[in-house]
Amino acid sequence: MTRSFGLPQFVALLVLAAIIWAGFGIGVNTIRIGVIAPFTGPTSIYGISMRNGIRLAADAVNAGGGIAGQRLELVFADDANDKITAAEAARNLIYRENVKLVIGTVSSDATMNVQRVCEKARIPMLTSVSTNPFITRVGFRYSFRCLTDDTVQASELASFAVRTLQLRRVAILHDSNKYGSMGARVYAARAAELGQSIVENVAFDGGTVNFTKHLESIRPLNPDGLLIWGLAQESGLIVRQARELGMRMPVLGGDGMAPAAFLDLAGPAAEGAVVTMPFNPAKGGQTAKAFMERFRGTFGSDPDSFAAHGFDAIHLAASALRSSAERGIPLRDALAAIASYDGVTGKGGFDASGNETRPVELARIQGGRFVPVTGQ
Known part of the structure; x- marks a missing residue:
């Protein structure tokens, strides 16, 4: 089954949505969707971006008549990037707020806690x-994902590093959390298959600001490239400090380096870095163009991958709700039936396990912009 969000009336709906802002309060003629993410703390840049995309999409759905006349009502919960808080938020949304679906969250540790709660309650969870x-x-x-996972992202990056950049000896510096550890592990495994040597593999704790010790352990090994798998704040500091230490090798990274915050922190040191690019606006055509224009007009900045995937997540939820708005198994089955869709992030779909089927693209940072180098 193929669903399309690129309808002719899409632009008109967004214009109307600028007038009709979602969230008029609780009513019987609404369908409640829970959204869990960090809206405070160091990782709030991801949660806020995701929330903005979600709000914009809900506005468009409601401006178009909602779901059989019922408006989408968003119920937000701040998990502050804490996995215990995330699980508590999921229980509150499901058992007190009576949401039909949960979208969230940002960190994999927190998302895994949320999915356990949702699975037990038979409430679909969609992470963007x-x-x-x-x-x-x-x-x-009951777990679904609408962006490419670390297996796809890290494997594609390793292949590009070997086959295109011809890097033979790479050092890895990664966050010690699940996100960083998994990305580093997948990259190293794929690199070994392709004949690339990992000369060093160093973990750091989230929140670290001085990476001199980590980088000094890598510098004497003189690697061809440096893979960083972490979030924007730490990754930006690593790149800047590496250049200050005279380390000039190419830098590689995952989608944690996709936010503008990474470019802000790294500054000119980010130039030339190759990162995974889950959101290429060119792939979404006119639908993506309309989304970007409305996002800029509403929030005063360009949308990143997290806003775009949040936007698509709401439209996926709305598509499933149009097939069945019944809580539990029927809604889960309706979501699972979406084998393909057209979103602002391009053509995607769920496989049998609920995972995104879309391939990932890569981008090189040039002139402070992400310029696609694959999938064009």
Whole structure:
């Protein structure tokens, strides 16, 4: 089954949505969707971006008549990037707020806690940010993801590093959390298959600001390239400090380096870095163009991958709700039936395990912009 969000009336709906802002309060003629993400703390840049995309999409759905006349009502919960808080938020949304579906969250640790709560309650969970492969590969029937996971991202990056950049000796510096550890592990495994040597593999804790010790352990090894698998704040500091230490090798990274915050922190040191690019506006055609224009007009900035995937997540939820708005198994089955869709992030779909089927693209940072180098 193929669903399309690129309808002719899409632009008109967004214009109307600028007038009709979602969230008029609780009513019987609404369908409630829970959204869990960090809206405070260091990782809030991801949660806020995701929330903005979600709000814009809900506005468009409601401006178009909602779901059989029922408006989407968003219920937000701040998990502050804490996995225990995330699980508590999921329970509150399901058992007190009576949401029919949960979207979230950002960190894989928190998302895995949320999915356990949702699985037990038979409430679908759709993540538009978390990339740990196990989220959709451990047998949970109510878990779905609408972006490419770390297996796809890290494997593609390793292939590009070997076949295109011809890097033979790479050092890895990664966050010690599930996101960083998984990305580093997948990259190293694929690199070994392709004959690339990993000369060093160093973990750092989230929140670290001085990476001199980590980088000094790598510098004497003189690697051809440096893979960083972490979030924007730490990754930006690593790149800047590496250049200050005279380390000039090519830099590689995952989608944690996709936000503008990475470019802001790294500055000119980011130039030339190659990163995974889950959102290429060119792939979404006119639908993506309309989304970007409305996003800029509403929030005063360009949307990133997290906003775009949040936007698509709401439209996926709305598509499933149009097939069945019944809570539990029927809604889960309606979501699972979406084998393909056209979103602002391009053509995607769910496989049998609820995982995104879309391939990932890569981009090189040039002139402070992400310029696609694959999938064009």
